[in-house]
Amino acid sequence: MTTAPNLRFSVFIATSLDGFIARADGDLDWLLSATTSTDDHGYAAYMQSVDTLLLGRNTYEKVLTFDPWPYAGKRVMVMSNTLPADAVPPALADEVRLLRGTVREAAATLAAAxxxxxxxxxxxxxxxxxxxxxxxxxxxxxxxxxxxxxxxLFGDAGHDIQLAHLRTTTYASGFVQSTYRVVATHGQPA
Known part of the structure; x- marks a missing residue:
């Protein structure tokens, strides 16, 4: 599926019950006010399992507003064909790099890195x-x-994407977390 057999791409994300990851203006107030739980719902364990974060432009710009920077010590790549080279603050120059091109080119760059x-x-x-x-x-x-x-979260992919359910966990906070493996895309096995 990916450009290198040992390179794996995964998603760990929250949505409202009606399928939105943020308000139209990018605000996450609904997410921040939705829980009073101290349970991280598996986030810390997931973050330990990844070596690189690949953020889209809007997500990167939103995360830049967080204090402190939440990804200290992680390699962060930002995928954007429109961000200027100076979009990375000097304080993050050792941790954040901009990637340009297609998603396939980004995958190849990540594999090479x-x-x-x-x-x-x-x-x-x-x-x-x-x-x-x-x-x-x-x-x-x-x-x-x-x-x-x-x-x-989802848009028109132009084709069906078949998923296999791996597990679902319910939390006292009311959160319901499901994990899926992509098994076929473009009508071909993944």
């Missing part, structure tokens, strides 16, 4: 990687809130 397990984050980026058959697993945590409109 020695990445083995890549966390893909950002709605449009996830959609592009799914459409090109590059995502191996999806972990989706559904938050019990309806926000009515916003940025959807």
């Amino acid at each position: 020695g990445a083995a397990s890549v966390y893909v984050d950002g709605g449009k980026l996830i959609q592009s990687f799914l459409a090109d058959g590059l995502i191996d697993t999806l972990t989706i945590t559904r938050i019990p809130v309806l926000i009515g409109q916003g940025i959807p």
Whole structure:
């Protein structure tokens, strides 16, 4: 499925019950106010399992507003054909790199850089990687809130993408987390 046999792309993301990852303006207030739980719902363990984060432009710009920077010590790549070279603040110059080109070119660059397990984050980026058959697993945590409109996790891939359910976990917070493996895309086995 991926450009190198040892390179794996995965998604770990939360959505509202109606399938949105953020409000239309990118705001995450609904997510931040949805839980008072101290349970991280598997996030820390997942982050330990990845060596590289690949963020879309909008996700990167949102994360830049967080204080402190949440990905200290991780290799972070930002996929954007429009961000200027100075979009990476000097304080993050050793941790963040911009990638340009197609998702296939990004995958090849990550493979050449020695990445083995890549966390893909950002709605449009996830959609592009799914459409090109590059995502191996999806972990989706559904938050019990309806926000009515916003940025959807999924879009039109132009074809069916078949998934195999691996597991579902329910949490006292009301969150429901399901993990799927991509088994076929473009009508071909993954």
